Every structure is written in C-alpha cells, then in structure tokens.
Amino acid sequence: MQVIYLDEPFNSKTIYPGPIVLALGFFDGVHLGHQRVIEKAKQEAQKKGIKLAIMTLDRHPSIAFQGVPQTSVKYLTPLKRKLELFVKLGADITYVVALNDKIVPMGPQEFVDKYMVGLNAVTVVAGADYTYGKKEIANMTTLADYGRDRFKIITIPHLKKAGFKVGSTTIRQDIDEGKLRDANKLLGYIYQTSGVVVHGKQRGRKLGYPTINLRIPTDERIPGEGIYAVKVRIIGKTVIGMASIGRNETFGVGQQQTVEINLLAFSEMVYGEQVVVEWYCKLREQVRFPNAQSLILQLEHDKQATERYFE
Known part of the structure; x- marks a missing residue:
C-alpha cells in the first residue's frame, strides 16, 4: 500500500494520477462500521478496475476544531496501527491529510474541489455521519451540491448491533470500563x-x-x-x-x-x-x-x- 501525506497546500505531483474510488473517514478503531465503508469502496474499485484509496487525518478532529489538547487524546488505533488495518482491508493507497491551520478554516466547496475531485475520485464512499467541515453544511446530504456530478456518491448507513449504532465512542467506553468482549465484537478483531x-x-x-x-x-x-x-x-x-x-x-x-x-x-x-x-x-x-x-x-x-x- 502506498501512503501519501498531504500537507496543505499540497503538491499535486504527489497525487496518484489515475482514477480512484475514495473511502472517507477518520476511522479511529477501523471497527465493523468502518470496515463496511471500506469494503463497499473496494467492491466499487474492483468493478471499475481502478485503485482503492482511503483518506484519513493525521490527528483527531477534536484537536483542530475543538481545541482539545493533543496530549489528552487516546486513540483506539494510532496512525501506524490504522495503516496496518487498511492494508488488511485491501487499500491500494492511503492519503493522510494534515489538519493544519490552512485546512481547518477551508470551506466545504474548496475541500471537495481539492480533496475529492483533486485526488481524481470517480466514486466517493463514506458513512452517513461523515463531515468535511461544519456538519450543518458539510455533510453527506449536501455533498452532491458541492460535487456537481463530478463523482458518484455512496452513503453507507450506520451499522447497528442489538439495535445500537456501532461507533468509536461506544468502543472507547467499553475499553475504558474493561468490557473487552463487547469492544472486540464491535471492532471485529x-x-x-x-x-x-x-x-x-x-x-x-x-x-x-x-x-x-x-x-x-x-x-x-x-x-x-x-x-x-x-x-x-x-x-x-x-x-x-x-x-x-x-x-x-x-x-x-x-x-x-x-x-x-x-x-x-x-x-x-x-x-x-x-x-x-x-x-x-x-x-x-x-x-x-x-x-x-x-x-x-x-x-x-x-x-x-x-x-x-x-x-
């Protein structure tokens, strides 16, 4: 798997030049819900005969957008572990985007133009709660407006177990409380x-x-x-x-x-x-x-x- 680090403003020459299917998310934990997103993207890439790329971030969004101290964030999957799991799931490319002071204030249209269209995505796959800016205006419902028919959009509904959403927040709570059996079921490993x-x-x-x-x-x-x-x-x-x-x-x-x-x-x-x-x-x-x-x-x-x- 090729790992490409993008630091705004990034050099377009570092981008893979061919068309890709792009899976989007922070993917902390790479749990069963995340795996469903990536597996769907992989299926789309195989159908089209093109590469599967995943785009993630170099730090938790709460650090950049909510001012949470970086030293207080405890990851389920630090970047190295996350990349290992992406390899197992069949990713060809991972883009790691730096959440720096130039990208944080970026509007949703510019983000879509640079980090979806600019990465040569012909299909974008993400979970229903994926955001790329303020969630009120930069969500999966509004993505079609910013995309302007330049790529196909696939939204993956929330995965539920026993009636509850499979999510990183629940898994963190389970691990903090020592409920490893429950956490492992939601992680899938x-x-x-x-x-x-x-x-x-x-x-x-x-x-x-x-x-x-x-x-x-x-x-x-x-x-x-x-x-x-x-x-x-x-x-x-x-x-x-x-x-x-x-x-x-x-x-x-x-x-x-x-x-x-x-x-x-x-x-x-x-x-x-x-x-x-x-x-x-x-x-x-x-x-x-x-x-x-x-x-x-x-x-x-x-x-x-x-x-x-x-x-």
Missing part, C-alpha cells in the same frame, strides 16, 4: 496496544509471578484498571499471559498506574523489546490485599482462569 518492556520494581518476581512492565505510548488507549487475559507478541513469539493495570495498592497507596503482564511459560529477559498486547477479556477488578500471601493465592486463581479462557 482483538483490540491491541503496543509498548516497550521497561524495568519495574520486580515485586512479581519476588512473589513467584515475574512480570514484564510496559511503557505504553501516550496516545494509545489502554483498558480500565483490572486483571485481564491477554496474548503478547514478543521477540517473534506469541505468549498467553495475565495482565494487571493498576496501582499495586497492596504495597501502599498513591502509586503510579502500571501495566504489568505475567507471561505463562516464558522466562526470557526482554528489557527494551517492543511488544504487542492483544486484550481478550477482563478476569476481575483490582483488589487491595491485606498481605502478600493473599495476593499470591489470588494470582494462582488468575493463572488458572487465564489458562481456562485460552483452552
């Missing part, structure tokens, strides 16, 4: 985060349950505090484990939140290694134990629950 193995306080090792401690990128969303059944991809291996997100209050209050994973059947030293964590389900809430022995007994139960889950 197992939610994952990345991290680097760092040195911890080695309490787990002293208890007989050594853990890897992870430093998670600040823009990635991690589940709410609790104990989870996970799989970890590390040094070319996939290992099951039980993850703890919490503050280790058994050893004192007021400690920083950590992400620690006890890997079953794995004992290699991996400090500094990059890992990918797949989050399957929440086993239990965090508990402050009266002593270390009580914690050890619970850890044994957690290990058994993890093994049973993956059986």
